[in-house]
Amino acid sequence: xxxxCVVFYMCVIHASSxxxxxxxxxxxxxxxxxxxxxxxxxxxxxxxxxxxxLTIDEWNELSMRSFKEIDLSENSIDILTIIxxxxxxxxxxxxxxxxxxxxxxxxxxxxxxSLDLSSNLLTELKKTVFWGLPMKNTITQFSKMVxxxxxxxxxxxxSKDAFxxxxxxxxxxxxxxxxxxxDQVAMAALSELTFLKDLKMSGCGLEDLPIGMFRTLRRLEYxxxxxxxxxxxxxxxxxxxxLKMLNLSRNPITSLSDKMPLSLSKLKELHLCNTKVEVIKSxxxxxLKSLEVLYLCNNRRLIEISEDALTWLDDDExxxxxxxxxxxxxxxxxxAINSAILFRWDLLTDITAxxxxxxxxxxxxxxxxxxxxxxxxxxxxxNGLICSRPPELRGLSFALLHDSSKSLICEETNLxxxxxxxxxxxxxxxxxxxx
Numbered sequence: 001x002x003x004x005c006v007v008f009y010m011c012v013i014h015a016s017s018x019x020x021x022x023x024x025x026x027x028x029x030x031x032x033x034x035x036x037x038x039x040x041x042x043x044x045x046x047x048x049x050x051x052x053x054l055t056i057d058e059w060n061e062l063s064m065r066s067f068k069e070i071d072l073s074e075n076s077i078d079i080l081t082i083i084x085x086x087x088x089x090x091x092x093x094x095x096x097x098x099x100x101x102x103x104x105x106x107x108x109x110x111x112x113x114s115l116d117l118s119s120n121l122l123t124e125l126k127k128t129v130f131w132g133l134p135m136k137n138t139i140t141q142f143s144k145m146v147x148x149x150x151x152x153x154x155x156x157x158x159s160k161d162a163f164x165x166x167x168x169x170x171x172x173x174x175x176x177x178x179x180x181x182x183d184q185v186a187m188a189a190l191s192e193l194t195f196l197k198d199l200k201m202s203g204c205g206l207e208d209l210p211i212g213m214f215r216t217l218r219r220l221e222y223x224x225x226x227x228x229x230x231x232x233x234x235x236x237x238x239x240x241x242x243l244k245m246l247n248l249s250r251n252p253i254t255s256l257s258d259k260m261p262l263s264l265s266k267l268k269e270l271h272l273c274n275t276k277v278e279v280i281k282s283x284x285x286x287x288l289k290s291l292e293v294l295y296l297c298n299n300r301r302l303i304e305i306s307e308d309a310l311t312w313l314d315d316d317e318x319x320x321x322x323x324x325x326x327x328x329x330x331x332x333x334x335x336a337i338n339s340a341i342l343f344r345w346d347l348l349t350d351i352t353a354x355x356x357x358x359x360x361x362x363x364x365x366x367x368x369x370x371x372x373x374x375x376x377x378x379x380x381x382x383n384g385l386i387c388s389r390p391p392e393l394r395g396l397s398f399a400l401l402h403d404s405s406k407s408l409i410c411e412e413t414n415l416x417x418x419x420x421x422x423x424x425x426x427x428x429x430x431x432x433x434x435x
Contacts, residue, residue, distance in 0.1 A: 354384020
């Protein structure tokens with residue numbers, strides 16, 4: 001009996017020690033989390049006055065957890081060295097003082113989908129910066145990378161093979177880099193991005209877009225080329241056949257004489273603001289058969305939009321219009337808007353046409369009768385629709401003309417003083433009522 005008890009006691013002791021041994025170990029909290037805000041999946045180190053990137057030990061501590069996002073933005077990090085293996089998907093190092101990135105820096109981040117390097121001091125990207133992990137006789141792809149932001153740096157060139165291992169990239173932002181020209185090397189780099197959907201190159205100092213620039217970018221849907229030095233419509237715009245949004249605002253374009261390419265028949269949104277265009281002639285926007293949103297605003301030299309600017313003829317010689325639902329014509333130098341430029345004004349979901357120099361004659365009667373109620377229905381202020389001429393009506397609003405049921409006459413006929421008196425009377429009466 002004594003022997004049995006001893007054996008039983010030893011078994012219990014052994015089992016207890018085994019249970020202690022098998023208890024799960026707790027992963028220590030990474031040291032960086034004492035400074036940064038850490039959750040189960042994120043590490044937020046933004047605005048922590050870091051002057052250097054994390055050390056190898058600090059990166060390795062983070063690798064012991066399943067963090068998905070690391071934010072190092074708004075610090076003073078100037079150099080970025082190779083990052084060890086991490087399961088992260090999003091890395092933000094924007095708004096630092098980064099001027100050097102070590103080659104192969106991101107090779108261990110095979111799950112990376114989003115990388116933000118915007119608002120730094122980068123002057124060049126060595127071709128191996130975005131290369132994956134070397135394996136045997138090849139380089140692994142960043143197969144999950146879809147978003148890369150390099151905006152607001154000081155890049156003057158793009159290396160030929162800079163994006164060779166980012167074939168899955170969908171969004172590339174190069175805004176505000178002084179590239180000035182797209183040479184053959186840069187074209188070769190961009191040509192690798194055959195799945196690219198969104199390209200931003202606003203404010204890059206570009207005077208032209210070379211033919212072939214978009215030849216392989218067949219999936220491109222959104223293109224921002226605003227705030228450059230384009231004076232004409234580049235021929236390269238005929239290449240991205242699936243483009244849905246095109247922004248050419250803040251370019252010194254003087255005319256659309258070359259017309260929009262026929263290949264832009266799928267374009268849904270066009271921005272042509274702050275240009276030097278004076279007249280938009282018949283058919284110059286007629287190839288945009290799917291256009292829904294049109295921005296033609298802040299063009300201080302624009303005095304006329306032809307009634308057929310947006311139209312084309314179908315196979316039966318019938319005039320056709322695009323399905324515009326939103327039009328912005330504010331702050332141009334227009335004296336009138338022809339009602340025929342759109343087929344159905346009543347289908348608009350948004351409109352801006354204020355800030356022009358309208359001649360309130362018989363040609364503007366439709367604007368008083370149609371646009372004022374439209375503005376009201378869309379909850380937009382009508383106050384910016386003002387008469388500039390004739391002198392008798394200068395300063396009067398279209399809303400006032402509408403409320404007074406004023407019939408506008410053309411300059412070749414005599415303006416009836418009683419009508420003017422009625423309008424002024426209504427205006428004074430409204431003012432007194434408000435007071």
